[in-house]
Amino acid sequence: MMSLFWFVILPLVSALIGYISHSKWAKLALMSMQLFFMTMAVLNLITVKTIGTKYEVLGGYPVGVGITLRADLLGSVMILLTIFLFTCLILYNYHKPYMNHLFMFLFLALQGLLCGLFLSNDLFNIYVLIEVATIVVSILIIFKKDSRSIYDGMVYFLSNLASMTLFFLGIGYMYKIFGTLDLTLLAERIALVEDKKILIIPFVLMITAIDLKSAIMPLFSWLPKAHGTASAPSIISATLSGLYVKSGIYLFIRIITLFDPVFDGREVFLIFGFMTAVIGFIFALSQTDIKLILAYHTVSQVGLIVFGLSIGSEYSYWGSIYHMLNHAIFKSTLFLTAGIIIDEYGTRNIREVRGVFKRMPYVSIAIIFAMLGITGAPLFNGSFSKYLIQKGTSRSFWFEVSFFIINLGTIMSFVKYSTMLFGKNEGRFKIRWNQKFVILLLATICLLGGIFGPFFMDILFDVHVTISASSYIDKFKLYFLSLGLGIGFYYFLYHKIGLFKKIRELELTFNQIIMAMFIFFSGFLTYMMLTYS
C-alpha cells in the first residue's frame, strides 16, 4: 500500500519527467500512470473502509509540529473521483493539438494539488495548496491566450487571491488562540473554549473565504467567468465545474464541522444555499451562451448542495455528498459535449444550434442522460441524491417547498438547454473513438449511479438507505408534474418576461466583487456578533 503523500507528489514528478523528456511516448506513459493511480486510490479506499481513518505525519515529526495528512472516507472517495475524472479527461483530449507537454504538466499538477487538498489536515497546508492550485487553474484558463479568456482568468485569479488573504488572516487568529494549525488538535481544543466571542473573527474570515471559493450567493460572480469563458479548453471547464468547486464545498464541510461545538450557522447557510440555488437558475435561464448556461447552473447546484448540508438531517447530509459526486459526473459530461457542439457548429449561441440529435446521435444520447441525471429523473443518479435530500426536508413544509422550487428551476433551465437537440439538420458528424468512449462511459455512470444508488452509498460511505416503493412512485409523479410545469413555463411564459433580457449582460467588475466580499464579511460578522454577544 502506497503512502498517502505519493498521491500528491507522484503526479507532479511524473508530469515533470514527461515535460523534460519531450518523448513521443510521454503521453502514453502518463496515461498508464493514471491507471496505476486509480488502482492505488481504490486500494486506499478499501483500506480506509476496513481499518478506519488513516493519519500520516510527514517527516517523522511529532503531531502538531509536522504536517499531517488524513484520509477519511469522504476524502478517499473524493480522491478516487478526482483521479477517475482526470483519467477520463486526458483520454478524451488525447489527440488535441494543444495537449502538449506543458499542458499535461499543469493539468497533472492540478490533480496532485486537488488530491493534496482532500488529504490535508493542516490549515496552513490547505492555504498553500489552494494558492498554488489557483495559479495553476488561472494559467489553464488562459492557456489558449484569447483576449477574453485573459480577462476572465485574471478576474478569477485576483478575486480568489483576495479571498485567500482573508483565509490566511483567519489562520493567523487560529494560531494565536490555539497555538496549533492541525485540524485534529484544533477540534480537541475548540471544545474547551469558554469565551465563544474570540472565535467569531477567525470563523467569519474563513467562512467568507470559503464562500467565495465555493461560489455561495453574493460571491459567485467570478465562477461563470472562469468556468464558462469563451476559449478555455472544454476539459478545463469540466474540471473546474466538476471538481474544483467541490474542493470549496469540501473545505466548507471541514470548517463547519470544526466549529460545530461552538457555532451553529445552519440557518444562515440554509437561506444562503436556497438563495444561491434560485439566483443560479434565474441567471442560467437568462443566458443564451451554451457554456454560460452550464456555468450558472453549477452555481445553482452548489446552492442545492449547501442547502442539503445545512438542513440538519442525516439523510440530506449524505444526499448532498452523493449529489457532489453525481454533479461531478454529469456536469463534466455536459461541458465535454458542449465543447464538441461548439467546435462543430462554430457558435455558442443556443438559438443558432439546432438539430443536434440528427447530426450527432451519440453526443445527444450522452447529453440526454446527463440532463436526466441533473434534473433528477427517476432511475438516474440525480434522482437518488435528490430523493435523499428531499427525505430530510420532510420536517418542515417550507423546506419541501424550497426544494421543489430549486428542482423546478433546474428543470426549466434544462428544458431551454434541450431545445437545441430538436430540429432538422443535414450534416453528419463523425466522433472520434476516444471522445465517444469517454462521454458514453460518463453517461452510463449517470444511469448506474441511479439504479445502484443505495448500493454505491453502502460501499462508498457505509451508509445504508432503503427506498420504499410508494415514496419512489410519489417522486415519479412529482418529477413529471415539474417537467410539465417546466415545459409549459418555457414555451408560454419565458419569452414574455423582460427580466431575463435585462440581467443577461449583468456582471460585476473586479472592484465590485471585492465590494461584495467585504459586504458579506461585514454582514456576517454583524450577525455573529449579535447572535453570540
Place this chain on the structure above:
Amino acid sequence: MGSGYIDGSMVAIALFLIGIYGLLARRNIIKSIMSFGIIQAAIILFFLNINLHENVLPPIGDASPMADPLPQALMITAIVIGVSVTAVGLTMFMSLYHHYGTTNWKKVVAMRKEER
C-alpha cells in the same frame, strides 16, 4: 511589543484594511496588484507578532528564551507564495495590456463588451 494599544498586530490589521481599501476602490490594475503586496506584508507582520515577547532570541541553535519558531517557518513559505503570486499577476496584466492597452478595470470591461 511596544506600549498601550499600538502593537504589531494592530498595525498589521490597519495595513490589511488599507490593502482591502486599495482592492475595492482603486480602478488601476497595477494598484490592485500592489494592494496584494500590502496585504501580504500585513499578514506576515501579524503572524510574526503571535507569541512574541520582549527579549526573545531568534530560534537558531540553543537560544534560551526562544521565539516561537513555527510562525517564522510558515512566513518563509508565505513570502515565497507572495512573490510568485505577484509575478503571475503582473505577467497576466502584461498580456492584458497588450490586448487592451489600458490599466483601468472599467475601460477593460467596456472594451470587452464592444468586442462581442
